[in-house]
Amino acid sequence: MSRIAYFGPEGTFTEQAARELARGAELIPVETIPNAFSVVRKGEADAACVPVENSVEGAVPATLDGLAEQEPLVAVAEALLPVHFSVLTRPGITDAGDIRTVASHPHALAQVRLWAETHLPNARPVATSSTAAAAVAVRAGEFDAAVTAPVAVRHYPLPVLATEVADVRDARTRFLLVRRPDHPLPAPTGADRTSIVAAAANRTGALAELLTELAGRGINLTRLDARPAKGNFGEYRFFIDFEGHVAEPRIGDALAALRRRCRNVRFLGSHPRADGARATIEPFAGNDDFVDAAEWVEAVRRGEQA
């Protein structure tokens, strides 16, 4: 049975995603995203499940930085979960006006800010490492309320003040299953996502050149994020997701071009999309077009075509 580390403790949204992605695996809660990556790098787990982006709050910085630094890891699967929250309180609280502190993961706090302004008028938000860590802290009497995943109350029995809380309806979070790159990649399905991170040089047009390589091949981007490269102020790493799979000729051709433009590019995986959306193929930019063009050049070289 495989061992999957997930961003825990038990009762996080990420545990829910890990259950969906790794049926039958042994699940190991790990309290921070960097540590979840580190147990996989050390071989203590086969894969790690981590959140990567939310439709309201955007990228999860610890996941992006963890993928760009240290030994390479690749994403092999993803899950997309609807995100709404339960609000659990310290036993003994009878009036929401008595709640002075409300704890949760920063992404969760940001997604219930308007609700809390109305329903918890006296509460100060406090960030915890995860939504479930907030429930643990409320049980320990450290805070008055926790904003959690719906499953958290099963692990941390506490009074439920509210369920289905969300300032934005239909918010979603995307999670990745990542592992060491020493296995074959998942097979292409026609509805795949490829991810890279590139440390573009700090000069005019460097990012535009990378994006132009993709646009010129008719490749549709699904995400673009920048994170500081950390060494030099003002230098960035660009995280680029796009439709397609590295096994496809059109994507292989694009990756080779990116590598020519930027030695500092890291492949972060090709895997099926959770939403099943098939890649948009522009006219003259299908895999057949790339194969046909390469065969034509070969024929010209052999003197068989002009």
Ligand SMILES: O=C(O)C(=O)Cc1ccccc1
């Ligand atoms: O803290 C959690 O439960 C997580 O899995 C991270 C998270 C936080 C808020 C929304 C989605 C995922």
